[in-house]
Amino acid sequence: MQTPLKIAVVGSGLVGSLLAIYLKRAGHTVHVYDRSPDIRTVEFSGRSINLAMSHRGWRALDDVGLGEEIRKIAIPMEKRAIHAIGEPLNFQYYGKDGESIYSISRGLLNRKMVTLAEEEGVKFFFETKIWDVTLADATLHAGETERGEWKELQYDKVFGADGAFSRIRHRMQRQSMFNYSQQFLNTGYKELNIPANADGTHKLDKNSLHIWPRNDFMLIALPNLDGSFTCTLFMPFEGENSFEALKDRETLEKFFADYFPSTIDVIPELVEDFFKNPTSTLVTMKCYPWTYSDKVALIGDACHAIVPFYGHGMNAGFEDITILSQLIEQYGDDWDTIFKEYQESRKPNADAIAELSYRNFMEMSSKTIDDKFLLQKKIEKWFSDRYPDKWLPLYSRVTFSYRPYSEALEIGDRQKAIMDEVMQIDGIENKWNTPEVEQKIIELLK
Amino acid sequence: MQTPLKIAVVGSGLVGSLLAIYLKRAGHTVHVYDRSPDIRTVEFSGRSINLAMSHRGWRALDDVGLGEEIRKIAIPMEKRAIHAIGEPLNFQYYGKDGESIYSISRGLLNRKMVTLAEEEGVKFFFETKIWDVTLADATLHAGETERGEWKELQYDKVFGADGAFSRIRHRMQRQSMFNYSQQFLNTGYKELNIPANADGTHKLDKNSLHIWPRNDFMLIALPNLDGSFTCTLFMPFEGENSFEALKDRETLEKFFADYFPSTIDVIPELVEDFFKNPTSTLVTMKCYPWTYSDKVALIGDACHAIVPFYGHGMNAGFEDITILSQLIEQYGDDWDTIFKEYQESRKPNADAIAELSYRNFMEMSSKTIDDKFLLQKKIEKWFSDRYPDKWLPLYSRVTFSYRPYSEALEIGDRQKAIMDEVMQIDGIENKWNTPEVEQKIIELLK
Structure with missing residues (x-):
């Protein structure tokens, strides 16, 4: 247990409300601010890609005993169903032994998370617009309009969980030595x-x-x-x-x-x-640092917004919370160290999942109907079944493991180089599951 | 001549004041705003790297007849003087036949530019802080403080020449589909x-x-x-x-x-x-688009701030003005086309000089004392003297030519690959100026 503090979380989205639960459990007074109305009172907007919850997301929920409740609204998807024109439906399994990702409505999940947080004793302030933050003393500035009257809300710490267009980050961006990029897809x-x-x-x-x-x-x-x-x-x-x-x-x-x-x-x-329905944009946002002294920290999309093609935006945000919570347990009241290790350990992983997500558009939109790619996947699966210790496919490492995203990206690139060579073998399509190919892969893995 | 408009330039730095002169000459009413006092009334700050004016900068000045006046305060530098520890001074010439870059005090030059602009009829408003712009109708918002009273200043067009931390760009950044990055050096x-x-x-x-x-x-x-x-x-x-x-x-x-x-x-x-004296930071800033409809355009550091190691920040900004002016001449009152072609033609060149500038720190701080690098330079110069049509060294193409920066980067990379091969020749240090090496380069150039 830490010394109880008064903590504000800006943003009542999935990451904001789950973080609030973790902080409440750690003994703090937690206030969550959101510029929007209570999501439990509004109709959904028609611009939400469904979520695909996987291992990392479930871990963050299970660690505070919420997994069971959320599984009730989740539908397992164990495979891709590929609809090519004029061809029969083709099923491509994601993992093995029924490993699945889970379809959840973002809106439903968010409503449930807010209710669960309230039950824990977290206090929510909806329709309260936070326009600015004074970083040095964790003071929020709230008001009806950006140019109107503001009132000050003082806290011991502020977490910015206010998404890709975060106002908390907006203030940090105006600090010297703050690296930042936002790139929109076409x-x-x-x-x-x-x-x-x-x-x-x-x-x-x-x-x-x-x-x-x-x-x-x-x-x-x-x-x-x-x-x-x-x-x-x-x-x-x-x-x-x-x-x-x-x-x-x-x-x-x-x-x-x-x-x-x-x-x-x-x-x-x-x-x-x-x-x-609106046509929405897709942005990759990166920044650093994620914290200001021991006062303010960014989390989730506010510090690493990614494109949705790996289904890992929320999973990565939830994993931020898992790591932060582990550091809180490890370092107690030493928030300086907690924030420092949090940003240093998460940043390379956020960059890696951003890159993997960007690349995965090509995999989903093109490669899933490419015969050569499908053969390659088949070889990988065959080899991985025989040598599970030597080969965990990239998708599984990202989705069905807790290994760091940065490791997945690195090993994935090495695996890709090996498979590129394997696919060069003469007549590979006829001897893909032979000892020759097996030996070749083992050789290349050395 | 264009139909006369009322145009605001935000920023009275080098690019802002030269742009103002160009716009005045094109027939417009031009007001320049700056949050700082008139630079002619203040002492300099002790944080200004001297400028190195080269071909592109001089062209922008000469085209409006200002070159002669500015040459009076410029000192030609025809070479690098390398001070290695315990070795005699080593001179490395930048170009040939006395080609030089010119040392100019930023402060002195800026004072002169403001005076020249005033003489043209440009009106300056110093100590006037522009906090925001309404993009759709080119309205500036000025006031004492960011949160205080603002007054509206209406124009037909607004140019943001307000540097790396531009407020005009700050507003554009909040548009969807605006790509942006700022990366600080360590x-x-x-x-x-x-x-x-x-x-x-x-x-x-x-x-x-x-x-x-x-x-x-x-x-x-x-x-x-x-x-x-x-x-x-x-x-x-x-x-x-x-x-x-x-x-x-x-x-x-x-x-x-x-x-x-x-x-x-x-x-x-x-x-x-x-x-x-303060310790200052170095930032590379990129963004796109640079314009909003036919109302607002960014120019100079406001849309492409670079690190100073090629000495091209101002030269690139002045070249923006040259290109813009050429487009104004070509398209008259068709500002839509002028802005569109301006940003499309300048963006790749801004990205290229950013990359070249970033790389040049290594060249200046390390390679200038590396024997292998010096030999390579000697070979390049020797070959270039013999075949000026086949080989213009990268530094000369960037600094002593008007060829696009993007072309310089591309050809420079090709030249580097060729020289990497040439340097592999056995005993190159003893036969660098032989027909064998000459033939090898000609072969590789094909």
Whole structure:
């Protein structure tokens, strides 16, 4: 137990509310501020990619006994279901022995997390806009408008869990020696919907993450509890096949008929949803440092916003909390050391998952229908089954392990170099599971 | 001539005041705002690296007939003077036939530019703090403090020439799809001074840029008109030899005695200046886009701040003005096209000079005392003298030509690959100027 402090968490999203629970359990008074209304009182916005919770996320929940409650609203997805045009559905398993990622509605999860935090004694202040922070003494500045009257809210510590466009980071950015970058993709996204059957069952296989890979663009669908799927169309903003090009009903319908014929029957509200829902942007944001003295720390998207193609934004944010909590246990009241080790240990991992996420768009949108890539995956799986100690596939290391992301990136690059050589073997497609190939990989691993 | 508009330039630095002159000549009403007092009324701050004006800078001045006036306060530097410990002074010429870069005091030049702009009819508003801009209608918001009363200043267009920490860009940063990065070096700098001799002459060779290269750190000196030199010590903030380590008089004097023995006699105020002058940071800042509709544009450091090791910060900013002016001539009142082509043509060049500048720290601080590097330079010069059409050295293409920076970077990388091969030739040091080497380079150039 630490000496009890008065701590403010800015942002009541998933990371903010889970962090609040951890800090409350550590003995502190915890106030959470959010500029938005209580998420339990609002309709969802139609711009939320469903979450894919995996090992790292579950660990952070299980460590404070919340996993069981959350598993009730999670649907396991053990495989990708690949919808190529004019071909039968192809299933690609993520791991082995039923290892799955879990589809959860961001909104549902967030509502539940806020309620759980309240039950712990965390106090929430919704519709309270934090515009600025005085870093040196952890004072928040709140007010109706950016240029209007503000009042001061004093704390012992402030955590900025206020997302990719964090106001807390905004103040830190104006410090000297603060490194910062934000890079937007030329690809945006839009939410669509596959409703449930009349009897409440799912129209597509429920335990899959569905992908319609079309190289420069793709459609994905994740299952919801009510039998529906939340779909996300990822596509360039401009160019031949782009959001800009899909200007009217006719063009849109022709585009879907050409590229996603199998969805015509299952997305009845295509036109309405497409023109009603916003087209959202995708940004990678990096910064450093993440802390200011022992007073202020950033966490989650506020210090490492990533693109969603590995499904690890929330998992990485939750892992921040796990690491912070371990450091709190280790160092007690020595917050200087806690903050220092927190940022130093998390930064390389945040950079690594950012890179992996960026690369994974290509894997999802193109490689999942590339025969050579599929053969390579098959060889990796075959070898990994025989030598589990020698080869853990990249996806599994990222998703079904707690090994650092930076290690996954590094080993993944080494594995890729080895597989590039293996794929050069003459006639590999006919002898991929032979002792020759096995020996070659063992040789290259040395 | 364009249709006369009311244009605001934010920032009265070198780029802001020269841009104002260009815009005035193009027929516009031009107001320049600066948060600082009139530079003609203040003492200089002791944190300004002297400028090295080269071809691109001179062109921007000459095109509006200001070159002659500015040449009066410029000192040509035709060579580097390398001060290695325990070795005689070594001169390395920058170009050929007396090609020189020109040492100019930033402060003196800025004073002159403001006066020249005023004489053209540009109106300056000093000590007027611009806190924000409404991008859609080019309205500036000025006031005493960030949180106090502001008044609105309406213009037809706004140019943000307000430097690396630009407020105009700050507003653009909050737009979606605005890419941005700021990266600080772990190396900082501090200004020192070599005074003139009693008779007003220079204590060191006047027509050289002096360098004391010490690998991780270096000292440089640029001549001033009054016989003094402005020195800059570049050194890591932390570590063995660092600003942090030089905590007291004794340590500082020992450090200079060990590493810069030849400066002891010529820097009499070392201790006073070292502890009085600030230690400044070095940042590379990149962003995109540089314009907002046809209303607002960034220019100079406000959109591409670079580290000073190629001496091209101002030269690149002045070249922005040259290009903008050419586009104004070409497209008249079509500001949409002017802004679009301006940012599209300048962005790759800004990125290239940022990269070249970053790399040049290594060249200045280490390679200038590396025998292999010096031999390579000698071979390049020898070959270039024989085949000026086939080989223009990188430094000359950047500094003594108007070819795009991006081309310089690209060709420079190709030249480096060729020279890496040439340096592999057995016994190259003894046959560097033979037909064999000549043929090898010609072969590799194909």
